[in-house]
Structure formats: C-alpha cells, structure tokens
Amino acid sequence: MTEPSGSLPGAPTVGLSPGDALEPWPDTVEWRPVSRNLITVELISRAAWVVVVLGGLGAGWAFHRHWAWTAAMAAVAVLAIWRSIVTVRAVKAWGYAERDNDLLVRHGLVVRRLSIVPYARMQFVDVTAGPLERAFHLATVQLHTAAAASDAKIPGLPPEEAARLRDRLTALGEDRAEGL
Numbered sequence: 001m002t003e004p005s006g007s008l009p010g011a012p013t014v015g016l017s018p019g020d021a022l023e024p025w026p027d028t029v030e031w032r033p034v035s036r037n038l039i040t041v042e043l044i045s046r047a048a049w050v051v052v053v054l055g056g057l058g059a060g061w062a063f064h065r066h067w068a069w070t071a072a073m074a075a076v077a078v079l080a081i082w083r084s085i086v087t088v089r090a091v092k093a094w095g096y097a098e099r100d101n102d103l104l105v106r107h108g109l110v111v112r113r114l115s116i117v118p119y120a121r122m123q124f125v126d127v128t129a130g131p132l133e134r135a136f137h138l139a140t141v142q143l144h145t146a147a148a149a150s151d152a153k154i155p156g157l158p159p160e161e162a163a164r165l166r167d168r169l170t171a172l173g174e175d176r177a178e179g180l
Contacts, residue, residue, distance in 0.1 A: 029104060031095040037136040038156030039091045043084055044132060050080040096154050103143065103169065105152040115152040121145045122173040127162050141165050 053076050061069035090109055097104040105115045126142040133139060139162035140155040157165065 034156030
C-alpha cells in the first residue's frame with residue numbers, strides 16, 4: 001500500500017488506500033471547498049450558546065455558591081474551546097464536486113461522510129441563509145431526494161455560487177428526470 005502525501009515514511013495507512021470508499025476517483029474529481037467565512041459563523045454561533053449556558057450556570061452559582069457550579073462553568077469553557085478547534089478542521093473537511101451525472105458532497109473528521117446524489121433523483125433544491133450567514137455573505141444549498149437519508153447540504157457558499165449551483169442542479173435534474 002502506498003503512503004498518502006503528507007504522511008510519515010513507514011506510518012500505517014489505515015483507510016487511505018487507492019480504493020478507499022470515501023475518496024472516489026481522486027485524480028478525476030475536482031473538489032471545491034466551502035468558504036472559510038463559515039468558520040467565523042460557526043464560532044459566533046457557538047459563542048452565543050456558551051454565553052447563554054454560562055449565564056445560567058453563573059446565576060445558579062450566585063444563588064447557591066457551591067463548587068459544582070464553578071466546575072460546570074469550567075467544563076463548559078473547556079468543551080467550548082475544544083469544539084472551536086474541531087470546528088476549524090471540520091469546516092476545512094467540507095467539499096463538493098460536480099460531475100456529469102451526479103453531485104458529490106463530503107464532510108466529517110471522525111466520521112467521514114460521502115454523499116453521491118444523482119441529478120435525476122433530485123426533487124428540489126433549497127437555498128437558505130440565516131441572519132448570521134447573510135452578514136458574512138454565505139448561503140447553504142440543500143438537495144432533497146425521495147429518500148430522506150440521502151439529502152445532502154453544502155453550507156458556507158457565497159450567495160453567487162449558491163445561486164449558480166441551484167440553477168445548474170435544477171436544470172440538470174430536469175434534464176435527467178425526463179429520461180425516467
């Protein structure tokens with residue numbers, strides 16, 4: 001088995017063989033990353049939740065000055081820092097690739113996921129953008145198929161790219177569905 005680029009000589013190559021199910025046709029697929037602004041959006045969203053949880057724990061500590069409240073606040077802070085580090089890597093793991101008959105979407109660090117959505121199976125395409133996403137000029141493209149488990153989404157796209165992808169996927173879906 002060959003060593004993947006960037007690995008140490010002699011290091012085991014667990015799950016990274018040329019026939020890896022999560023890396024289809026690595027030389028023929030051009031993966032597109034999502035915007036790095038998604039990192040900022042995710043971190044701001046997480047920080048808002050941490051402030052709310054720490055506020056609740058702080059109120060509990062103010063009423064019942066017990067060491068458990070302090071320990072819980074410290075645990076929330078440590079978990080938030082760890083999740084923030086993971087978020088940076090998780091956003092970098094998102095990618096998508098357009099092929100002739102289908103769209104590939106990959107993401108995940110510990111549990112990696114590869115979704116292959118045939119254009120002919122798409123029922124509709126959603127483009128969404130919450131207030132925070134809009135502030136950072138991002139949108140999410142969600143693909144819907146008949147099988148709920150096969151729905152795929154691509155977050156962190158610039159609005160122009162989301163609109164282009166929406167239009168292209170819709171046109172290809174209509175073209176491919178005519179043959180069914």
